[in-house]
Amino acid sequence: xxxxxxxxxxxxxxxxxxxxxxxxxxxxxxxxxxxxxxxxxxxxxxxxxxxxxxxxxxxxxxxxxxxxxxxxxxxxxxxxxxxxxxxxxxxxxxxxxxxxxxxxxxxxxxxxxxxxxxxxxxxxxxxxxxxxxxxxxxxxxxxxxxxxxxxxxxxxxxxxxxxxxxxxxxxxxxxxxxxxxxxxxxxxxxxxxxxxxxxxxxxxxxxxxxxxxxxxxxxxxxxxxxxxxxxxxxxxxxxxxxxxxxxxxxxxxxxxxxxxxxxxxxxxxxxxxxxxxxxxxxxxxxxxxxxxxxxxxxxxxxxxxxxxxxxxxxxxxxxxxxxxxxxxxxxxxxxxxxxxxxxxxxxxxxxxxxxxxxxxxxxxxxxxxxxxx
Amino acid sequence: xxxxxxxxxxxxxxxxxxxxxxxxxxxxxxxxxxxxxxxxxxxxxxxxxxxxxxxxxxxxxxxxxxxxxxxxxxxxxxxxxxxxxxxxxxxxxxxxxxxxxxxxxxxxxxxxxxxxxxxxxxxxxxxxxxxxxxxxxxxxxxxxxxxxxxxxxxxxxxxxxxxxxxxxxxxx
Numbered sequence: 001x002x003x004x005x006x007x008x009x010x011x012x013x014x015x016x017x018x019x020x021x022x023x024x025x026x027x028x029x030x031x032x033x034x035x036x037x038x039x040x041x042x043x044x045x046x047x048x049x050x051x052x053x054x055x056x057x058x059x060x061x062x063x064x065x066x067x068x069x070x071x072x073x074x075x076x077x078x079x080x081x082x083x084x085x086x087x088x089x090x091x092x093x094x095x096x097x098x099x100x101x102x103x104x105x106x107x108x109x110x111x112x113x114x115x116x117x118x119x120x121x122x123x124x125x126x127x128x129x130x131x132x133x134x135x136x137x138x139x140x141x142x143x144x145x146x147x148x149x150x151x152x153x154x155x156x157x158x159x160x161x162x163x164x165x166x167x168x169x170x171x172x173x174x175x176x177x178x179x180x181x182x183x184x185x186x187x188x189x190x191x192x193x194x195x196x197x198x199x200x201x202x203x204x205x206x207x208x209x210x211x212x213x214x215x216x217x218x219x220x221x222x223x224x225x226x227x228x229x230x231x232x233x234x235x236x237x238x239x240x241x242x243x244x245x246x247x248x249x250x251x252x253x254x255x256x257x258x259x260x261x262x263x264x265x266x267x268x269x270x271x272x273x274x275x276x277x278x279x280x281x282x283x284x285x286x287x288x289x290x291x292x293x294x295x296x297x298x299x300x301x302x303x304x305x306x307x308x309x310x311x312x313x314x315x316x317x318x319x320x321x322x323x324x325x326x327x328x329x330x331x332x333x334x335x336x337x338x339x340x341x342x343x344x345x346x347x348x349x350x351x352x353x354x355x356x357x358x359x360x361x362x363x364x365x366x367x368x369x370x371x372x373x
Numbered sequence: 374x375x376x377x378x379x380x381x382x383x384x385x386x387x388x389x390x391x392x393x394x395x396x397x398x399x400x401x402x403x404x405x406x407x408x409x410x411x412x413x414x415x416x417x418x419x420x421x422x423x424x425x426x427x428x429x430x431x432x433x434x435x436x437x438x439x440x441x442x443x444x445x446x447x448x449x450x451x452x453x454x455x456x457x458x459x460x461x462x463x464x465x466x467x468x469x470x471x472x473x474x475x476x477x478x479x480x481x482x483x484x485x486x487x488x489x490x491x492x493x494x495x496x497x498x499x500x501x502x503x504x505x506x507x508x509x510x511x512x513x514x515x516x517x518x519x520x521x522x523x524x525x526x527x528x529x530x531x532x533x534x535x536x537x538x539x540x541x542x543x544x545x
Contacts, residue, residue: 047477048500055485056510091399218424218446220474227446234446304526307399307442307452309426320442322431324519331511335427335442343477372500 012036016354020049026123027368031345031361033354040352045342050372058332063089063321064163064299066332071157073336074370076116077313079148080109082161087242088308088319089163092301098289101165102244107178107281108148108160110274114185115144116313117267117274124264124362125196128205133196140188143181150174163299164292175282182275189272197268206261210360212348213258220347221340224315225270226364228254229262236311247284248277260363267365300327314338314365336370376401376451382417386410388455398526400442401450406457408465414455415468418443423453425468428478430486432513433521437486439465459488467493485511 019030028049034042054073058066070085071078083105090097118141122134145155151170152160160166196202214230216222227234233252237245253269255262301323309318315337322331341364349357380402383390389405406414418425426442441455459465467490469476479490480499487509490496498506513519 048498048502051500053510059511088399091397094397218419218422219472221425221427221472222474223424232446239446239448240444240450240452302527303524305398305440305454305524307454309399309444309452316426316444318426318442320427320429320440322524324523330519330524331429331431333427333429333440339477340474343474347473 013041018357020046026366029342029366029368029371031357033357035354038353038355040349040354040357043346043349043357045345048372050369052369052373054373055332055334058329060328062299062327063092063301063323063329063332064327066329067161068157068159070334071159072369073334073373074312074314074317074338074367075156076119076367077112077317078156078158079105079112079152079160080310080312081317082158083109083243084308084310084312084317084319086161086163087310088306088321089299089301091308092304092306092321092323093163093299095164095292095295098165098292099244099286100169100288101290101292103281103285104166104170104290105161106243106245106248107170107278107285108152108158108166110278110281111144111148111178112158113313114271114274115141115148117271118144120267120313120365121192121196124365125202127358127362128202130196130199130202133192136188136191136195140185143184147174147177147181150177162291162295164295165290167291169290175285178278178282182279185271185275192268197265203261205359206259206264206363208257208259208261209352209356210260210348210363211258212344216344216347220344222315222344224312224337224341225266226263226315226341228252228266230258231256236309236316240309242308242310244281245277248280250274250276260359263363263365298327300325301329312337314367314370315341334373336373338364338366338368339371342366342371376449379421379451382421383414386413386417388414393454393526395450395452400452400454402453404453404455406441406455408457408460411455411457412466412468412471415441415471418453419471421445422447423451425472425474425478426452428475428482430482430488430511431524432486432511433519433524435521436461437463437488437512438521439482439488441468462489463487464489464491466491469493485509487512 013036016033016035020028030046032044054069070081118137122137125133149155152158217227233254235252250273253266303325305322307320318335320333321329324330380390387410391403393403423443426444430437430439436458443453445451482488484501
């Protein structure tokens with residue numbers, strides 16, 4: 001063995017590329033790490049591998065026909081992205097949404113959120129080396145996909161919402177299946193709690209790893225479960241009430257520590273809150289139209305700028321549209337939560353063990369296509 | 374956070390403040406900035422507990438306009454859109470040492486609109502590949518470029534008498 005190599009200080013630091021094809025980045029993300037042994041001295045995410053010019057595309061076709069694109073940014077929160085965009089155009093054009101349509105939107109959006117959290121739960125634990133939990137969480141998630149497939153026609157990249165409502169009404173079968181799903185998922189909590197949450201190895205790997213503070217969140221624009229993991233009860237469904245969320249009784253789960261374990265728990269507890277919203281919405285579901293009657297085919301948006309912010313599974317999603325009075329947006333900007341959440345990583349992960357980088361980045365629940373857009 | 378007080382603080386920096394109807398526009402205040410008071414405004418927003426939601430640019434005549442969006446986590450809704458035109462040489466001062474999250478947003482805006490944020494530590498391409506550094510894909514062709522007046526919200530039919538004129542005095 002050549003011991004000179006070990007003696008030479010130049011070899012103590014080296015560059016490591018995590019990605020663009022790495023299982024724990026869940027998409028085409030590259031992270032450039034400067035390492036000293038097993039410790040990370042510096043790291044920098046490299047973005048743009050999956051850039052699909054959504055904002056440019058938006059400037060070249062009628063605003064209404066951008067709806068399918070929204071689903072392809074955050075493929076796990078597609079219905080919530082639909083919801084935010086529909087709300088943006090309704091706000092701009094001054095269109096009233098029928099009450100039943102708003103209920104349907106909330107029900108499917110919350111199902112979508114549960115589905116996103118379940119996927120994250122399984123995939124995150126898989127990143128950490130626990131293989132079994134994904135079997136359970138995907139089993140549960142599959143039930144949601146089946147329910148949503150029945151009414152929307154797709155399983156992942158939904159284009160279900162329209163300006164003024166949704167494209168298809170829900171029926172009794174949907175209601176009964178959703179109720180059955182809620183009961184089923186609740187009966188599974190003990191499995192998750194005994195198999196995963198109470199596991200001492202998991203707790204040791206997550207607690208006090210990936211520390212962040214509310215101040216850091218404010219400086220980087222971090223929102224969603226991460227921010228709530230520091231004790232800030234900021235959820236746009238409450239802070240800037242939209243749709244019919246004010247009518248429902250639900251809590252905003254928070255933790256105080258601001259580490260991977262905190263955001264893990266926030267997300268896990270949010271599943272139950274989403275189920276509560278769905279349950280109440282099903283109970284109160286009114287009869288009536290599911291799509292506004294008077295939506296013009298060519299939807300002209302009055303000149304001016306419009307913003308629509310909703311709570312996506314990963315944090316704040318904002319659409320900002322500038323209109324010159326025509327039916328084609330002059331400029332559309334999508335503010336996606338993962339973009340700001342990931343930007344905190346260089347500061348958060350400095351000096352960490354590389355295994356903990358996987359833990360803390362997994363706790364961000366990244367969806368790369370929404371970062372690259 | 375008191376919305377009257379914060380408006381006065383903005384005006385004290387020399388910014389123009391216009392309250393906006395949230396139901397129509399989805400935000401509460403429109404603030405007009407310049408390259409000179411932009412950084413002081415950002416520092417004030419950080420002190421007041423706002424976070425930077427987004428930073429983006431719109432290409433209009435006479436110059437590219439950069440839009441900063443802020444929101445408040447403190448319970449009461451306050452969503453602010455601040456705008457500043459880039460200077461004649463295409464630059465604006467960076468705010469990424471105040472709001473660290475602006476770092477990537479400014480790099481992205483450099484990619485898409487070619488806005489140069491002076492003082493930025495690493496204004497390298499972020500979303501676009503390095504060979505496309507001069508592509509500036511979201512700049513408009515001269516043919517479709519609109520005047521800034523064309524994208525501003527038209528006042529409602531019955532123009533309400535401007536109540537804003539009296540307020541700068543209250544700031545003193």
